[in-house]
Amino acid sequence: MFYKDIEVGEIKAKFADHSSKFTIINQQEIHYKDQGDGDVILMIHGSPGSLFIWNKWAEILSKNYRIIRMDLPAFGITGPNRENDYSLNYYINFVKSFVDKLELKKFHLIGNSLGGQITYEFTDKFPGLVEKMVLISPTSFNHVYETSMFPAMKIIQSLVPKSGLNFITPKSWIRQSLKQIYSDQKLITPSMVDLNHSLLLREGNRKALLGNIIEQSTNKENKVSEITTPTLLLWGEKDKIIPVVNASNFKSMITNVRLITYKDVGHFPFDEVPEQSAKDVEEFLKF
Helix, strand or coil, rough: CCCCCHHHHHHHHHHCCCCCCEEEEEEEEEEEEEEECCCCCEEEECCCCCCHHHHHHHHHHCCCCCCEEECCCCCCEEEECCCCCCCCCHHHHHHHHHHHHHHCEEEEEECCCHHHHHHHHHHHHHHCCCEEEEECCCCCCCCCCCCCCCCCHHHHHHHHCCHHCCCCCHHHHHHHHHHHHHHHHHHHHHHHHHHHHHHCCCCCCCHHHHHHHHHCCCCCCCCCCCCCEEEEEEEEECCCCHHHHHHHCCCECCCEEEEEEECCCCCCHHHCHHHHHHHHHHHHHHH
């Protein structure tokens, strides 16, 4: 039950591979992957998460597009930022610094969960950079949870005052969280649990996750004006994290939005039905 931090060098040795790249943003080393050729698609994961959640889509979409995905600060191999700032405004500015560093002038932007909110708030602030956006079960300023939060997050919140998360992080928490994320439980493998558990133990990530949770729990104000960027909204009909009823929040926020839902699918359509959801994305981007 009690686990020490894992040094970043050990995490890199275990999970970084030939396609892993690193760059420096705001004095921090950022882990990312850049695969394929063509129009650029930038993918932003949620909380907790990492660039590895996009593996299936990256394999499919990189045949026709240049796929770029990063571990956001506080997560994955990247780890915590120096400022201990995990506000939405921080993440929006981070993404801007990242695309500037890679000299991306125009791109499609995809985000899941918190990454979805970063996506549409970034697009609202920098509309000239984003051609089209795809939002997958995104958080919003007034989203409704089927359960107040999935079990591991409720446990984590209860430990915040004592910072228990810094030491007590059993694999069972990860497994329980994944059971809430996935409708198809067969997709939850021991290697998936080990990956997510190990990345959480990456030095500094547990403390950063606490900061992220506290920051996002205060996100109650809609700061977005009307967005005109063409948008595809994807949602699993069995999403227990952010149920599909929340899709209605985006009809007033985005003028040009299309919703596709997936039967018997949870919070990660890109992992549960990767071929069908990737096909939907490609058809949307072509027109």
